[in-house]
Amino acid sequence: MSDNTAVANELKDKGNLELKNNRYDDAIKYYTEAIALVQSAIYYSNRAQAHIKSENYGLAIADATKAIEIDPAYLKAYYRRAVAESAILEYKKSLADVKKVLARAPKDPSCLKLHQDLTKVLKTIAFENAIAVNEKQSPIAELDFDSMIIEAGYKGPELQIQVDKATKAVSTDLDLKYVGEMVELFKEGGKIPKKHAFAIVCVANQIFKQEKSLVEIGLKRSKTAASGELQLEGCETITICGDTHGQFYDVLNIFSTFGDTGPNHTYLFNGDFVDRGSWSCEVALLFYCFKILYPQNFYMNRGNHETNDMNQVYGFADECKAKYSHKLFLCFSESFNALPYATLIGQEYLVMHGGLFSDDNIKVDDIRKIDRLKNKQPPKQGIEMELLWTDPQPEEGRSASKRGIGMQFGPDVTAKFCEQNDLKAIIRSHEVRMGGYELEHNGKLITVFSAPNYCDSQHNLGAVINLKTNSDGEYDLDFKTFKEVPHPNIGPMAYTRNMGF
Structure with missing residues (x-):
């Protein structure tokens, strides 16, 4: 030798x-x-x-x-x-x-x-x-709440559901008391009735469909808000969270540690809230309840795991089927199609799940123009795919993706995009960071990841970004990290089609 x-x-x-x-x-x-x-x-x-x-x-x-x-x-x-x-x-x-x-x-x-x-x-x-059907067919539109019954033996919170006969719009009397009791039920290993789950998804979907592909929000400050930006009156903090991947108990810890969502505290979850973790249904239903209760103070961007092909392999489709029904997954899938692709905060921070683009000519305005309701699923190439899939690299320029999907972009790409669109930074998620977050590309790009000890194996911290205004009316970013919390003895990937990974 x-x-x-x-x-x-x-x-x-x-x-x-x-x-x-x-x-x-x-x-x-x-x-x-x-x-x-x-x-x-x-x-x-x-x-x-x-x-x-x-x-x-x-x-x-x-x-x-x-x-x-x-x-x-x-x-x-x-x-x-x-x-x-x-x-x-x-x-x-x-x-x-x-x-x-x-x-x-x-x-x-x-x-x-x-x-x-x-x-x-x-x-x-x-x-x-x-069995592919017409693109216009909607699983949610086919729901018949009058024919649904509450499962025998259910002792959880009650929910009144109404359907407007003329518009077919669904409404409920959902309140914080219901959400609190639902959370306790979930922590005990219980489920809400299918009828309730369908109603929550349906009402949240109605709200998502009213939002733009690029949501534009900001805290109230001395600067005049741009046209199309919603200034969050009375709100003091916007908390930006990265991937949570069905880690329900860590999600609860985010709210208990950094504060509940409500009129004075806005949350933005930046995609990948389902798959891999074994409580994706619980996370999704909780987020949808908050969206219903606080539509102007709770936001969700689409991630690459809010798509059918990923859900079929990485667990969410089978989890829905095991806990509720395949039809609930189809309704969730329809609602994922209505999720915004990105959020622009104060015209200064662009937040998307993946990253930037293969074409230098793409601008923020191109995100505004995305007709996300046109397709049932994101296209396999182009701006929508890149918003969900791309990653940064330390080298200049662009290169093939280490994932095998999308591409990688360097600090020069980020700097040029920020300059052309008058942005301070890009905030994205999509990748584990051992410290929970990382400032990259000379501070022009920030990765935040909010699933601590990802898949019970990575030993990483989770992180959030608290965005507030200072005395000069400028935005300050405050990075907070946290560790995982205990969860019931159910491992990650419990509903995943193993595929060897």
């Missing part, structure tokens, strides 16, 4: 230990150092696994492909490439790689499970395509 090989194996072993302990960045560093010494299929394949755990699926595919080039017989590389391909919804490519493994290892349990999951999701997609 050469000296290089011996050192590389030691680095690989260190990487394996870091991977086992969920320290994925450190694992990637050690594997990279090993690869610099020896071009080994094992090292590339192991780094692919670390990238999978970091959700860098594009990089994982590249590493697994390199491992296969070095050793076409190395089955782990095919499996890991299949896992990464399934994570970015490339199901047919994933299935092809799985079949290559099973041709030589027909009893491999991981591959058999992935094959089963892929076959199931492909059948589901084929079935949905076969």
